[in-house]
Amino acid sequence: MSSTLTSHIRTEPTWIRIILTMLALLFLIGFLFMPLLLVFSQALDKGLAAYFKALLEPNALAAIRLTLLTAAIAVPANLLFGISAAWCIAKFEFPGKSLLLTLIDLPFSVSPVVSGLIYVLLFGAQGWFGPWLQEHDIKLIFAVPGIVLATVFITFPFVARELIPLMQAQGSEEEEAAIMLGASGWQTFWRVTLPNVRWGLLYGVVLCNARAMGEFGAVSVVSGHIRGLTNTIPLHVEILYNEYNSTAAFAVASLLALLALITLAAKSLLEWQLHRQAQSRAND
């Protein structure tokens, strides 16, 4: 009697719980599962042959290569930057710290199209550095370097944003302990700081990679949409869709969707694996 009474006191009535659960489920289905399902069903609408034909077409392959290349440059660059920014913000006090924090958030607060435009205004033919670049025969805008630059800018905050709160929460006592025990700054970083933030770091890298591959707005502005040369996967999808070639568009789009699923799976798997490892080592 008393236990049912307390459970009534502590939880909501059954009908409220059911309604809330249903709401959440409906939302998930409507906004996440349905679109995902639609992407794959549209892609495979005209059979597997058409699907693979769209993927193996030279322009599609070029777009895939360019996307991979962009991510391969942008992710390590922002990994390095993110760690160093988080390290100095979380562990040291210096003037201009809050300004740096705000600057790191800039790519989040500015529309991607504007970020792309900034690069056009800086490095385009009519831009500030345009004449100098032309003189030296360096092409940034409407070329691969511009796409990489824009992507680096857009994915700038992911790693740093993930690490800063984590490092701040952990404080610097472990680092101080390491130094007191005779470790150099480098040893302290590799043996103490980095292992402590590895989960946050991995998470940041996964998010950074997903955004680097999926970025549309900024890249669209600086790309110039030259088929087979300066199209990334998202841009290629747009072109195909505008040409009413929706099967091919969804086929290529399914790659991005697949990438997202793989990213998620890899992340969960890694976390589970490492957790198990720590447990089994602990139980020895």
Place this chain on the structure above:
Amino acid sequence: MSIEIKQIEKSFGRFKALKSIDFAVESGELIALLGPSGCGKTTLLRIIAGLETPDKGCILFHGEDATDRHVRDRNVGFVFQHYALFRHMTVFENIAFGLRVRPRSQRPPEAALRRKVHDLLNLVQLDWLADRYPPQLSGGQRQRIALARALAIEPKVLLLDEPFGALDARVRKDLRRWLRRLHDELHVTSVFVTHDQEEALEVADRVVVLNEGRIEQIGTPESVYDHPASPFVYQFLGDVNLFHGRVHEGEAQIGDARIIWPEQSPQDSAVFYVRPHEIDITRTAESTAAIAACISDIRTLGATVRIELERSDGQGLVEAELARDQFSTLALTKGEVVYLQPRRLKLFSTVAETTGQ
């Protein structure tokens, strides 16, 4: 190794954390820095460690100026209040850390390293925990591992920041006795910070009492307890009753009570300090030295009984402490009027003290 602290000053912004701190720790000594929170004791410890730099003054290790020496080169073992164990490493690797990060030429071979770590684990009696991770240990175990880790680099000086601060009462008591025994075995010059006067008095060879960034008194536990140099030290080291009165014609006068105090110079307004356990309670006024009071509350705290009394002359509350059997012999009850006789008075305006008659 001896440590000399000379004229150390430190400010954080406009807050003066330390004001001309000056004292020396002899080689092999165990010193307690005792004070309330915010008194600057941890800052002082961190300055000795090299984790903070003083604004003025210098630190001498074994007679050599070490003020500008890097933390790494000071050869100081530091035990943090919250242990700061490396959470992703096993207990074994935590202790081995200081040896593994040495330059290749000074690094011991793996077998010697393993032996050394196991010796240290045996020293702190936790060899069976070698493969555990810090989050799997209890507070007391973590503290001992933190100590073993600090000892691994064979420090000349051991610094401990509130070493027992985060532990429960029972573990604290065990661990501080254990620390004292360990120090007697190793004889490493040690300084520990605490806000717990019992801990300082029980463990340390000498106690440095700090308040608001200044040293109030330095001395052995007995001397600071028996001869406190200032009202602050007296109050910080134990419970206290204040009696307002005056000194007149070789007598301390508190209300109507007259306590013979011959060697005291006259004073019109004086504050006498009396510890609760230095008050006798009687049923009848046996001399003019007794103060009448009414028992307002009786609380039993294990072996002692704490009695709260209200002075009959309306001069406020008095707290007295009796041993349990003493209390049962007297058979005191709430509401009863009794007579208080301080056995010992302490007066601070001039340095003198006597036993009440």
